[in-house]
Amino acid sequence: MPASPDPVSEPDRYRALLFLLVGEDDPAEVQAATGGALRAIIADAGDRLRTRPEPAEWSPLECVAHVVQAEIVYAARYRWILAHDSPPLIGYDQDLWVDRLHGNDADPDALFELFDVLRRANLALWERTPESERSRAGMHEERGPETYGDSFLLIAGHDRFHIDQGRRAVAAVV
Numbered sequence: 001m002p003a004s005p006d007p008v009s010e011p012d013r014y015r016a017l018l019f020l021l022v023g024e025d026d027p028a029e030v031q032a033a034t035g036g037a038l039r040a041i042i043a044d045a046g047d048r049l050r051t052r053p054e055p056a057e058w059s060p061l062e063c064v065a066h067v068v069q070a071e072i073v074y075a076a077r078y079r080w081i082l083a084h085d086s087p088p089l090i091g092y093d094q095d096l097w098v099d100r101l102h103g104n105d106a107d108p109d110a111l112f113e114l115f116d117v118l119r120r121a122n123l124a125l126w127e128r129t130p131e132s133e134r135s136r137a138g139m140h141e142e143r144g145p146e147t148y149g150d151s152f153l154l155i156a157g158h159d160r161f162h163i164d165q166g167r168r169a170v171a172a173v174v
Contacts (some may be wrong), residue, residue, distance in 0.1 A: 004161060011143040015150075018157030027156035028126055034159040035116055038064045041166040042108045045174065050104050053172035058098060060173070063166035065103030066094055067159060068111045071118045074155050078125060081138040081148045089138040089146060126152055 005013035022030055042049055045060035052059045058066065073092060080087040097103075134149035146154075 011140075015143060015154065018154045018161065021157040021160040022153055025156070027153045028123055030156035031119060031123060031152075031159060034067065034163065035112065035119060037159075037163045038067060038115070038166070039112065041163070041170055044167075045170045048170075048173040049108070051173040052104075053169050057172075058165065058169060059104055060166050060169045061106060061108065062098050062103040063162050063169055064108065064111055065101075065106050066098050067162050068115045068118075069094075069097050069101065069103070070155065070158055070162075071115055071122070074151060075118050075122055077138065077151055078122060078148060081136050081146075081151065082125075082129065082133060084138075086145075087138045089140040091140065091142045 005017060041060050041064060045051075049061045050059050052062070077089050080089065129148065134152070135147050137145045137147045138151075140146040
């Protein structure tokens, strides 16, 4: 797995990496499989789920918490894009969210409960949105215009990237 380009300073490389991770796969199918993969990370980590492989790296639980936090952000972004004309889409610092929202203190069951509800709602929104509306776009402050379709694909790649990161964290701490 290639290192992640910085989403702020290298937005085009970041977007390209996430698209590459999905390839020709159906992004809805990729997203539908994420919950099971996240649960496996937590199960495999056992009592080391809060252990960071290195001080600057996320624990297995923090990797899962980040995917859940991204789902919260994208649940709103999808709806802003579909309901508004060219809405602004603010970026966020993923490390600040993990640290300041205490990702390593989270209850895994509560994370999964939230993730499952949001992911089901977001997949249902995708299914009921006509193809013609998937090209509606917001203006991401770091990446420029971002369509609903692109955003949905980005989250599928984001899932795969952080599932791999979580698996590597488990391998490093178990």
